[in-house]
Amino acid sequence: MADLAIAVNNLDFAYAQLNAPARPVLHDVTLNLPKGSRCLLVGANGAGKSTLLQILAGKRLTRSNAKVLGNDVFFKTPDGVTYLGTEWASNPVVRSDLEVAHFLDSVGGYRYKERRDRLLDILDVDLAWHMHEVSDGERRRVQIVSGLMAPWDLLLLDEVTVDLDVLVRSRLLAFLAEETQTRGATIVYASHIFDGMDSWPTHLCHIQLGSTVAPSPLSWPLTGAQGEDEAVPAEVRERMMDPDRSGSRLLELAVHWLEIDKKMRIEKEIREGGKQKRGATGAANGVVTDSEAFYRKYDYSH
Numbered sequence: 001m002a003d004l005a006i007a008v009n010n011l012d013f014a015y016a017q018l019n020a021p022a023r024p025v026l027h028d029v030t031l032n033l034p035k036g037s038r039c040l041l042v043g044a045n046g047a048g049k050s051t052l053l054q055i056l057a058g059k060r061l062t063r064s065n066a067k068v069l070g071n072d073v074f075f076k077t078p079d080g081v082t083y084l085g086t087e088w089a090s091n092p093v094v095r096s097d098l099e100v101a102h103f104l105d106s107v108g109g110y111r112y113k114e115r116r117d118r119l120l121d122i123l124d125v126d127l128a129w130h131m132h133e134v135s136d137g138e139r140r141r142v143q144i145v146s147g148l149m150a151p152w153d154l155l156l157l158d159e160v161t162v163d164l165d166v167l168v169r170s171r172l173l174a175f176l177a178e179e180t181q182t183r184g185a186t187i188v189y190a191s192h193i194f195d196g197m198d199s200w201p202t203h204l205c206h207i208q209l210g211s212t213v214a215p216s217p218l219s220w221p222l223t224g225a226q227g228e229d230e231a232v233p234a235e236v237r238e239r240m241m242d243p244d245r246s247g248s249r250l251l252e253l254a255v256h257w258l259e260i261d262k263k264m265r266i267e268k269e270i271r272e273g274g275k276q277k278r279g280a281t282g283a284a285n286g287v288v289t290d291s292e293a294f295y296r297k298y299d300y301s302h
């Protein structure tokens with residue numbers, strides 16, 4: 001379909017490993033996202049969100065069918081895709097004695113002066129900062145200005161708002177929503193922070209143990225469409241819609257999904273290895289595990 005920004009169907013991906021079989025990480029991933037969407041990727045640590053974003057950005061290759069802005073990413077990384085990930089901040093270059101004004105010019109800031117200046121205001125960045133003297137959050141703001149200056153058609157965000165203060169984060173999210181509304185740009189955003197996000201996404205994509213859960217994406221706010229009841233059971237929906245509740249509806253749903261994911265992960269561990277792998281599991285089966293020995297040694301309550 002011409003107006004899909006992302007068309008991923010039955011995508012599989014495995015990490016190649018030295019002297020070991022490839023490690024499967026994504027299986028049967030489906031995500032068909034219309035242009036102008038703001039899609040939040042929701043999943044536990046290790047579910048595969050970053051891997052999926054990196055495939056969409058053309059940073060990891062898979063022969064599976066993944067089309068971005070009409071191009072198969074295996075053959076061509078399309079123009080107009082911007083990826084912002086957390087690893088940027090650990091690059092020694094962006095921790096060196098480099099003035100922000102020079103840095104932004106070196107990555108083409110002079111070409112997009114109007115957008116650059118708007119982003120400098122939104123991200124509250126001082127052009128005279130030196131990159132080796134700024135805080136983590138300030139360095140992150142510079143990264144976001146540099147990444148968003150050139151207009152993009154698809155923005156892939158991998159948890160880069162985690163170290164922003166709440167004011168800057170909310171102004172940035174408002175700017176991003178405006179970009180999707182005024183320019184028809186599309187955003188896929190992996191995050192574990194749901195605070196203040198209830199009205200931001202147009203879609204959610206639940207990644208569970210490396211697979212997307214149908215419907216993928218799920219329209220947000222909920223529309224009552226077919227298949228929605230399975231993703232959002234009646235009792236969870238009731239809690240979300242309770243007028244007396246004060247917290248985030250999105251958070252309520254995300255916690256429900258992650259509880260299911262954890263249960264499924266433990267069942268899988270038991271199926272494949274005979275026992276639960278993580279946590280203090282020894283107490284449950286009478287075997288003293290390292291973790292149980294640890295807790296006995298350091299348990300000061302007795």
Ligand SMILES: Nc1ncnc2c1ncn2[C@@H]1O[C@H](COP(=O)(O)OP(=O)(O)OP(=O)(O)O)[C@@H](O)[C@H]1O
Pocket residue numbers: 015023025043044045046047048049050051052
């Ligand atoms: N370079 C790699 N080589 C092998 N396995 C990897 C590699 N990178 C990630 N993995 C594995 O792939 C799985 C998915 O990782 P990924 O980083 O995509 O998860 P995530 O959902 O982004 O997690 P988080 O929320 O913690 O950022 C994990 O089991 C992880 O251990």
